[in-house]
Amino acid sequence: MITLQIDGKTVTVQSGTNVLEAALQNGIYIPHLCHHPDLPDIGSCRLCLVEVEGREGVVPSCKLMAEEGMVIRTDSPEISHLRQLSMELILAAHPEDCSTCPKYGRCELQTLIQYMGTSATRMHTRVKGFTRDERNPLLIHDMNRCVLCGRCVRACQDLRGVGVLQYNQSNMETYIGTLHDKLLKDVDCRFCGACAEVCPTGTIRDLINYTPTEKRDTLIPCQATCPAHTDVPRY
Ligand code: FES
Structure with a gap:
């Protein structure tokens, strides 16, 4: 088992769990679209962005494996900005x-x-x-x-x-x-x-x-x- 912190909450998940699933399993919602729990992840929609303490930039949480002691942030001005951009890119090719x-x-x-x-x-x-x-x-x-x-x-x-x-x-x-x-x-x-x-x-x-x-x-x-x-x- 692996213990990490997401938005200040300490959560424990099985090893091999990605950060998105770790959050969802513990009642922390991260917007996501291409992820499905029964399918391998490809990280294409770029909605599930998170920040990892001690690392530069943002990463899609569905492609990030949970690690012992990780500190994850699911929302910040940068995450919010990039997530909105990702959604707008998706909507640019979707009928209204x-x-x-x-x-x-x-x-x-x-x-x-x-x-x-x-x-x-x-x-x-x-x-x-x-x-x-x-x-x-x-x-x-x-x-x-x-x-x-x-x-x-x-x-x-x-x-x-x-x-x-x-x-x-x-x-x-x-x-x-x-x-x-x-x-x-x-x-x-x-x-x-x-x-x-x-x-x-x-x-x-x-x-x-x-x-x-x-x-x-x-x-x-x-x-x-x-x-x-x-x-x-x-x-
Ligand atoms: Fe689409 Fe993670 S759910 S990039």
Whole structure:
């Protein structure tokens, strides 16, 4: 076991635990998006930044292994500034039409935006212009909503050992797809749904839980804390 200090709280975790998990396991929340407890970490979203006493700069806590005697700070003016920049970079490539997304109210990105109080991005925003892929049974791919956290790729590869999802390129945009954009059934997808389960946004959706927007007809109370939205269509 390893004992360290996070935001002044002494915590003990198993060796081999990263600082993000050490914090979460002990009730200390650090914003994060690409991290998922069942998947190997890649440290791409840069939201989970922390400072380590005695070391220069900030580091993503999901890629930092807990060490005996470490002193971690999860918030400071610099961390806050860099975290907001990371979020704004993510939002620069994400559409703003959240209220029309079938995952509205259940979206991890939406929750994070509200938690961090990010109202808009100062970056140049771009529309990716992908066509929503509805060719496959059970799963819809809407790559316009993708934030490239890579959870789906890791779930397919590392969790299920299938590996049919990969990073593709089109017109300078990276997107998640299959080899040569083949249909999922033609690349031996097992349709286990793990990709949709770990997706933090409305990018990969399974048709059982998230029907297309046009089929929604009933309003239920919004789960989000945003006062501007009091109702959200039923999925
Ligand atoms: Fe650590 Fe994304 S959760 S970099």
